[in-house]
Amino acid sequence: MAATAPATDPPPPDASPAVRPTPEELVSRAVAPVKPAFLRPPPVREVPKEEKAAAGGGAGAGAVVTGEKKSKRQLRRERQQEKKSTSHLCIEVGKSGNVDSCKYGTSCRFSHDINAYLDQKPADLEGTCPFTTLGQLCSYGLTCRFLSTHKDNLALQNRSEGNHERNPLSKDTQKLLWKNKYKFPKANAQIKLLGLKDGNKNKTNTANDDNPDETCELNGNDITTSLSSIHVNAEPGPTLCKEIEDSEGESLVVNSVQSVDPRPSKKAKVEVDETKNNGTDVHDNEAESEGVKLSNGLKGPSSNQSSCRVDLITAPHLREKKIIDFREKLYLAPLTTVGNLPFRRLCKTLGADITCGEMAMCTNLLQGQASDWALLRRHPSEDLFGVQICGPYPDTVARTVELVDNECSVDFIDINMGCPIDIVVNKGAGSSLLTKPMRIKSIVQAASAVTDKPLTVKVRTAFFEGRNRADSIVSDIYDWGASAITIHGRSRQQRYSKLADWDYIYQCAQKAPDNLHVIGNGDVFSFTDWNKHVSDCSKISTCMIARGALIKPWLFTEIKEQRHWDITSGERLNILKDFVRFGLEHWGSDSKGVETTRHFLLEWLSYTCRYIPVGLLDVIPQRLNWRPPSYCGRDDLETMMASDSAADWIRISEMLLGKVPEGFTFAPKHKSNAYDRAENG
Missing domain, CATH: 3.20.20.70 (Aldolase class I)
Structure with missing residues (x-):
């Protein structure tokens, strides 16, 4: 009957929809070719205000949490009040369960009221304490969110080398760095050998008064290194570029073969002027470096030398090792x-x-x-x-x-x-x-x-x-x-x-x-x-x-x-469980550690929602630039994992880490597609 209708008549209400693009056409438009059986129109519904607040606005990956900006003084006051509250139990008291274990006693800034803390502490999470699983005594004690799974007769065991995280910052090293007293003999010698600017001297007022511009700040603020500071007369390779000092976006010289130093030289040599250090900078170890072998096999300058000339071409390089x-x-x-x-x-x-x-x-x-x-x-x-x-x-x-x-x-x-x-x-x-x-x-x-x-x-x-x-x-x-x-x-x-x-x-x-x-x-x-x-x-x-x-x-x-x-969605959930377990071991099993783990889990879920299961695609494998259409998964969990709503990510976190605290908000940190912004050139 539709064939005999006049061409000018509108189509009947029950006419079939437009022909769906082929998978090849969808791929050409960078749209993921999801099988028609799983496609669905975008849901049209009013998001409750409570859900919007819990999800940071409910706008998915673009959610932004807005609120009244607090001053630094107000934030500091709130932190101090929190420390004095019963919810902030002293760490030493929490570990041992003994009020007398804190060496600061009544002058401690944190609460020592164990009963008050336990009365307001959130309910324990499901599962087992990650440290108890490893056969260790949980160092979070009463503050652990898995307190009910602790074994009273578990003896304190030192963590084996196989489980202990490495590369902690020792307090002694940190204090040396804070006081600018950590010594860098190799770096200082190499910087002097190459004739480079030493920005560290400004930190201890040992800069050359005759030429204060010869140094740059350690943090590199508002100062650039010029070619004149590099005293190495080296013949550049055929692909060496000319340095562009102007960072404002002027035209770049890509394939320049000009020499760094206009003076011709048959051998690459560097001249280092050695003067006695009269300052107090312990980073400048020239006076202490007599007999110290440099990292490139050269002997360091001694304090009684006025200068030394080094042939860089004949110097062996540790790159061989x-x-x-x-x-x-x-x-x-x-x-x-x-x-x-x-x-x-x-x-x-x-x-x-x-x-x-x-x-x-x-x-x-x-x-x-x-x-x-x-x-x-x-x-x-x-x-x-x-x-x-x-x-x-x-x-x-x-x-x-x-x-x-x-x-x-x-x-x-x-x-x-x-x-x-x-x-x-x-x-x-x-x-x-x-x-x-x-x-x-x-x-x-x-x-x-x-x-x-x-x-x-x-x-x-x-x-x-x-x-x-x-x-x-x-x-x-x-x-x-x-x-x-x-x-x-x-x-x-x-x-x-x-x-x-x-x-x-x-x-x-x-x-x-x-x-x-x-x-x-x-x-x-x-x-x-x-x-x-x-x-x-x-x-x-x-x-x-x-x-x-x-x-x-x-x-x-x-x-x-x-x-x-x-x-499957179940296998993906098990992977999330492994991450949560590793997170609790790393950040801690107390309330702070649980919420830190939740935060990084949510950051990660803002990426995993982009995955489209293989069984739902007409064309495999998925490409990184494909935009997923609105679709439903093969089960409710898979559908939730495909959601770009922060509210659904929070629900997944609650399946693993319990209910979020009151007033919880979240907005993803990363916004990766910033292509034509002015500051990008």
């Missing part, structure tokens, strides 16, 4: 916020071979800040572990490398020269270094000479879109002292939008020397992606896996078993 094989190993990328120790432990259980800690700022480490030192913690299961540091200047990075080498157990040290975050870039670190290739050279040379550990570098293709720079340094960075380079196939301006440029990564790999490991990074989301990138270019040692591991950490299992794992 730095060997680590990255080939075809599954490398979990350092991930800000979500790449914490419990998440890395989880990825190790799922097949990751190499793990790396979250990026730590060099200045914060040198100042002894506990928050950044916590990023260097290592679990014994991480058998091939590195730390990632980020800094703008050679002296800062070299001292940090020496500090990490002395105080931490690591297998390699990675320098981040690709971070796109504004606060890092504005300090002259991260991806802004791509506009200053000579500073990259100075940083790598200074840092690699103070440690026997392999030194690796992570970069992006460029700072500005369309002005690729990575290929101009990849051929030289091995000679400067790096053992491996990781290339993220996006520019800083691109952030995380669009697809990674793997053709350019291959181009860079072809220019790399044979002994340099080149690691590709970007959009690895299945075992077929990993196979393709490793096989398409023989000089690619391996692929670094970042967001793919956040969305589905079982990706490591898929690569090792060469299969697409149609994981």
Whole structure:
């Protein structure tokens, strides 16, 4: 009957809907081709005010918590009042259950009223105390949220080396860093040998009064290193770039072959002026370094010398001793916020071979800040572990490398020269270094000479879109002292939008020397992606896996078993349970530790909701840039895990960690797609 209707008549109300696009058409539009049986229209419903408040506005990944901004004085007053409340039991009293165990007695700032604390303490969580499971006495005592599972007759056992986390910051080291009295003999000697500016002298008023501009602040604020500060007369390689000091975005010289120093020289020599240190700076160890052998095999200058001339070409390099094989190993990328120790432990259980800690700022480490030192913690299961540091200047990075080498157990040290975050870039670190290739050279040379550990570098293709720079340094960075380079196939301006440029990564790999490991990074989301990138270019040692591991950490299992794992919601919940258990062991089983674990769990769930189960797709594997349509899972839990609403993420956390506290709010920290903002160029 529809065939005989006039062409001008509107279609009847019950006419069939428009033909659904084919899976190929959906893929071409970067829309996930979910099977029609699981598709559903977006729900239209009024979100209750209570749910909005619990979910931070209920706007999903874009939720923003707004509220009245409190002054620092008001926040400090609230913290002091909280300490005096019965909910804040003294740590020593909580551990022992004895009021007399606190050495401060009645002058203690915290509550000693055990009965009042137990009366207001939230109910215990389901499950068993993670420390009791390990056969240990729980160090949180009465404050543990699994108090009912504690065994009274459990003897105190020291944690075995197999379970104890490594790389804690000792109080003695922290005090030395606070007082600026930690000694850096190797870094200081290498900085002087290379003729680089020493920003540490300003900290103790030992700068040259005749030329105060010869030094820069340790934190690198508002000061840039000029080419005139580098006194090494070296003939650059054919791909060496000219340093661009202007960070305001003027045109970049990509393939300049001009010499760093206009004066011709047959040999690369450096002249170091040695003057007696009359100041009190204990970091400047020239007067104490007589007989100290430098990290490149050269003898340090003694105090009775006025100058020394060193031939850098004939000096042996420790790079010959730095060997680590990255080939075809599954490398979990350092991930800000979500790449914490419990998440890395989880990825190790799922097949990751190499793990790396979250990026730590060099200045914060040198100042002894506990928050950044916590990023260097290592679990014994991480058998091939590195730390990632980020800094703008050679002296800062070299001292940090020496500090990490002395105080931490690591297998390699990675320098981040690709971070796109504004606060890092504005300090002259991260991806802004791509506009200053000579500073990259100075940083790598200074840092690699103070440690026997392999030194690796992570970069992006460029700072500005369309002005690729990575290929101009990849051929030289091995000679400067790096053992491996990781290339993220996006520019800083691109952030995380669009697809990674793997053709350019291959181009860079072809220019790399044979002994340099080149690691590709970007959009690895299945075992077929990993196979393709490793096989398409023989000089690619391996692929670094970042967001793919956040969305589905079982990706490591898929690569090792060469299969697409149609994981069930129950199996995914078990993985979340493992993360929670690792989190409680790491952050603690008291109320504070439980809520810290919940916070990082919610941050991670803001990524895992992007996963689409294999059984629901018309085309496999899922691509990282696909936008999922509104769909329902094969069961209620799978549907909840696919939700982009923070309220559903909170419900999942309550299944594992109990009810959230009153007034709880959450908003994800990361907003990755910031492509055309003015500050990105």
